[in-house]
Amino acid sequence: MPRDFYEVLGLQRGASPEDIKKAYRRLSKELHPDKHPSTGSGQAKAEAEQRFKEVNEAYEVLSNPQKKQMYDQFGHGAGAGSGAGGGGFGGFDFSHFSGGDAGSFSDLFEGFFGGGSRARAREERGQDLETEIAIDLAEVVTGGSRALSLKRLVACDRCKGSGAEPGAKVITCATCSGTGQVTRTAQSFFGVIQQRTVCSECRGSGKVPERRCSTCDGEGRVQKTSSVTVAVPAGIRDGQTLRLRGEGEAGRQGTVAGDLYVHIRVRPDPRFARDEDDIRSSATIPVLDAILGSELAVETVRGPVTLKIPEGTQPGQVFRLKGKGMPVLNTSRVGDHYVTVNVEIPKKLSREERRIFEGWRKLSP
Template sequence: MAKDFYSILGISKDTSPDDIRRAYRNLSKKWHPDKHKGEKEAEQKFKEINEAYEVLSHPEKKRMYDQFGTTGAPGEGSGSPFGGFDFSGFASGGFGNFSDIFEGVFGGDGRQSTAGRRTTPRELLLEIDFMESVTGVKKTFSLTRWRTCAACELITCSDCGGTGQVVRTAQSLFGVIQQSVLCRVCHGSGKVSRVSCSECKGEGRVQKREEVTVDIPAGIADGQTLRLRGEGDSAPHTQGSDDLFVTVRVEKDRRFKRDGDDIRSSTTLSVLDVLLGTEKSIETVHGTVELKVPAGTQPGQVFRLKGKGMPVLGTIRHGDQYVTVHVDIPKKLSRAERKLVEEWRDVGR
């Protein structure tokens, strides 16, 4: 039977990546073999926690797991291409030992298997106001992230001879499998830092609080995500960094409502103005324009202001603005007004 990775980490299906990482960190600290020397149960527990995290922290693996209830993880018995594989050799080496095996099962996602990176993608939310989404805006924020340790002296990984890949032979139910997998020592980079580096204690990366600037393009819509190349975390012992994902939230505006590339707004006119026609100043995101309102305009009638809408992402084009006319009907008339309206009524008879 498949293991329930969610209950192992004590989380649910919609727990956020950050909270998954937090749950994992707490549990792996609690069950770390260093704290439970020689306790078989703790060792098993630690192994399970790592397995669960390897799957649930990886979007593609998590998707497969949610969909099929299996990932080919060790210990899942029949149905797993790795049934019968002996994993005991990897059990006590620290964190994340199983990821190379999962790469084998899933074929990796390119980015991971070539660069050997294994950080959890970072995603941030950034709020901007409506006008900033029209003009585009540069935003700077601080972010604590893992960066490659600059003090580290890199040497060739002896486990894989610098290739980043090792060939693993395993006895399975289907016979002997030979598989080239990511080197678990250098995580595929082919290089390791000397354990003696005092800056990072051999971790190969250090945590830094740094400023990141993101250029939000004009026309960005609420909920769109920008990918900032190399602005995310660095995996241990790798050069370069993963990408950072910034999801933009656009605040609502009380005057303008976005509708695709167009903008919708409304304006209120007096009865006399719609009867006789008028010119009305209309606010647009590109400044005020004069709208010619013809005589006989009806309540609910919509006027188009061409090219006054949102910038269309990546083009010089703009959408339009649509203005809906509301008519303000007076609730009270003065004596003089009433007299005039009555006269008007009598003209029509």
């Protein structure tokens, strides 16, 4: 009977993951083949190699939370310290899960708890695709459309996606009897259980062509460069993603196509700063316009607008242009445009200008 894995690592049951890791590192260094050269005792070297193998097997199970939980509950088998009694479940050997066969453990549970069904569902659908387009801020205001050229798997023209040669039928898969799955048996701590996996002949569809299409070799799809039109809605924001259903790769033998995900990148406009659905910009006016008032032509995402500057405008004062911002996505609402006004103070004055300002200062209380 295999030794208890905790005993192999010199630990008590309930040891923490950190304790397990420390014990493994210490023992693997101590028992490593390099520590036992061929010039030493042959028996000592063989014993060290066996211990080294046991340590690795123990760590493979105890370092994996799922495997550790099952081992803690059932041990190596129903009669090996699992507390289930001697006549319960069949024996189950964890040691074969080390090394290259580690995937068998997860395969076992996927098959037992319905993983085969999920695998089939993935098989029936074409692969999703992703791409990115860059648009200007002006396009966000109006919305529009873009034509994309994509290299992808599309339905075969010759067989119309069925995978069958024209005139041939699509028949039920003889391997899986049309279920898309085959059953295999596996030994577990529950004894012998049956696992359902995707049929390799029909790849989960349950159907196969009587004669394969000569163009696509029965796949029902071929790789081709084709065009897709992307409708860009007004008000979309940088970083958002559009989903185009059925515009991904074609499914095998006429099954559901995948989707196309288009990531939107909005190019920055040096004139404007976008703040959610509002736009912010700045403008500089002469000091006399701030004092006396004036009118200012302001560029907005919707075209030029005249802004009335009232007398006594202060540096940094913000003015609101209602309804001149960005459209709110999927609504009829529109944001606003906020203009921050900076006042330009002259660094030098002419004699006449100085005379005027000095006279103004004398008039001030």
